Amino acid sequence: MRRKSFLQCSLLMSAAAVLALCLPARAQLSTVQLQEWLNSPAATSHIGNITGNAHAAAMPYRRYCVGCHGELGDGNGENAVWLDPKPRDFQLAIFKCRSTPTGTLPTDEDLYDTIARGLDRSNMPIWNTFTKDERADLVAWIKHFSPRWQKEKPGTPIEIPPEPEVTAERIKAGQEVFGRVQCWKCHGVQGMANGPSASTLTDDLGRPILAYNFTDGSRPKCGSTDRDIYKIFMTGLDGTPMPSFSDNIKPDEAWDLVFYLRTLQPHNAYNAKEKQIARQLGLKPVSPQ
């Protein structure tokens, strides 16, 4: 009996030793490359009159970001396994929230705004506690992870015509666009993210992804203003099934669509007039054809 428990003990100890060996051994392959990019001109940012410097962000990145985005910026921090949606992989440099055409790199301002806005319905917090300089430094830091920033320039921000007056005609025209370009296929005829394709959506890496539900009161991922919503469907959310409709929707029609989308949302700080007109019109959902 004594001998048995001694054996069990020593086996448990060796099991513990096996576990102790399971410490993460991180890949070192690209650290040399990253060091080079860190010292390149791409690892700076310019937001208004603020210049961000990547070197200054090394410690804040380690303090705030690395647990999810990872030391190599590949979105593979120790918590990434547990998160859904997954953290952004900065090595790919594919970003959802841009003012630039689909397929292009975002501007520094786009990244700067995303940090302070956070990404609703994800684990990316609202980092509005940083100073402007700290945020600019972090933008510069993000840019040192991908070869794309070495080779490509950010896209030119799309032109957004001035916002017209909301009218009943425009809302009806917006609804026509909603039906024509088949927003409802994913977002549903009432904007409830329950269209026929909604359950099949995956991102570019094949991971399941949800369409935006206009009706549950959550914030759009890339900002809540009319201009932000305009940008979403005219630039697309790169990396997701949400394409850019800039070839299918004319700028003026795009405003109509913004106004119609506002009617799908519950009452918020932006849609009082749209909701009122929709009620007067007795607007019915589009028919799925």
Place this chain on the structure above:
Amino acid sequence: MKELILNADDFGLTKGVNEGIIRAHREGILTSATLMATGPAFDDAVERARANPALGIGCHLVLTGGFAVAPPEEIPSLVDENGRLPKSLGILVARVSSGKIRTKDIERELRAQIEKIRRAGIEPTHFDTHKHTHAHPRVMNVLGRLARELGITRIRKPVENLRDSWKSMRGEGVTSPKQLAASAAVRAVSSRFTAISRKYGLRCSACHESWPMLNYFGQKFKDNGYQLMNDRDAPIWQNPSYWPVTFRITPIWHRVSTGKVAVDEGTAQNNGVARIESSGFDLSGLDFHTGGTLEKNFSFYVLPSSDNTASFHFETAMARLDNVFSSPWLNVKLGKFELDNLLSEKRILTLTANGGIYQTYHFIPIGDNNIFGQIGDNQLGVEYMGHSMDDRTRVSAALISSSDGNVGLITGANSYTGFFTASQAFDTGKLGVQRIGFYEMVGQAATMYRTSAGVPIPGSGIGNKGFNRIGFVGQFYFGPHFDLQVVTQHGADNAWFGQGYGNATDPSNGTPANDLPNATPGTVLPATARAPSWNGATFEAHYVYSPQLIFIGRFELERMSQQGTVGTPSTLGNITTYTIGYRYNPFMTSRAGFAWHNEYNWLHQDGTGPQPGQNVNSSELLIGFDFDF
């Protein structure tokens, strides 16, 4: 509800195995099998699976023995030049643990195996692995990721009873200690798997300058009612096994040196006064922190806390409502909570008896008995709090019982205290976000208790007299590495408190303390009595070398400005103290915290020795492990 699923693995290993599985399914109770993409009899198994659609097919993922499915050049660290997987479990575990096998290659191979099964027209319903290789956390990480991608919710949990395994092995003459070791490893890993993630998966450094002290982001998170405000705060978004509990305890060695202690063995040299020095291993109390959201904008915090003999009390117990009417300016909490001190004593970075509290938060003049003005103690009451979206502007107002947080209406019945704060933060570019603010505590507490047989009756306090504490708070940052926290205080008590009235019932156990004065009707203050007042200041500097290493230096002074009795030496009770230390966190994850803690405190108090005019110097050196999980 299904309570038992029998699953056969190694489907596809040989035709004989396949035959056996199909028979067990058709003639027995087997409903599930896991298919080996690397098995020599794979095609046969697929054919048989198609012919038996009721048999649920999962993936039996193989990382040991046989040939890999992915081309060898794509998974060079996993296979030899012929594409052979590691021969045995032991070799695999050693190579994965030492980092020789790259996680990326494991992932590629497992993907290839799953893909092969799917290409054969079989959609896998569950996973397990040959030889339970997913007991290894790095394999499990990959498997978890693949399972999520494929929407697979079932993975075999390989728990085996060690004792039974051992018995059966002896009985069957099997001698495989490696298998046994792996089985033990599996137990540890599986139980960690159920714990899944701490709620947000943020590292502790995101919210804490150094745990437990909050940084600005952590303060904002707290002010939002423990919410990130990303519509994922409600517990419904968490894994059901998530349970918001952290415990904290600190095993230590310390050396305490107290000056000017009256001793019996008086000599010509020491005059009956001596320094007492004691050292040894010791323990802190134990805290169980449990807090978080009950639902979006409904949160709670309960902290049963013990002393180092495991005698418990509720340090904190409160519920709060946040963002009422969707406004960050309207948040309410009710219960026992820490007052809205920006420099939080409950999140102090030091641990010694005198250095583990802020003297400024607890100062009481000698002879004064007003314990109710201690802003460092958690208090019972209700608090309104409001802040801007980015928390740059903060205001709060609390109404509390004048009980110093003691329960049971022993003291504090019928007397209330208000506590008010406001602060504003400023963006100063490269330096960081600076914050300045103020606080004020204005209160009343009873000085008179009704008596029964001459003994004060707890809870019968009347004869309220006033007191107040007011001060400035500043948080100054000089870049990412250095900061200075400042709190000042001007305190004043009514003359009755200065004479020792106000606490005639001992709040610690509810029994009347007869030796404490009670202002029974007819009591008159002596002509020499007057309202005591004082000024104090705390300066605490931090040098943050990295999120894992912080150096702490603190200097505090408390100076009497008017003693409660005319003729008392003007410096009696003055305190000067400093504390220095550092905390080093050898690792940094979102799951647990561990700090190697080293600290020294020195405290000087004027005139409190056994003989008149004797000043007392005390010190403490502390070394310990401060950890939480």
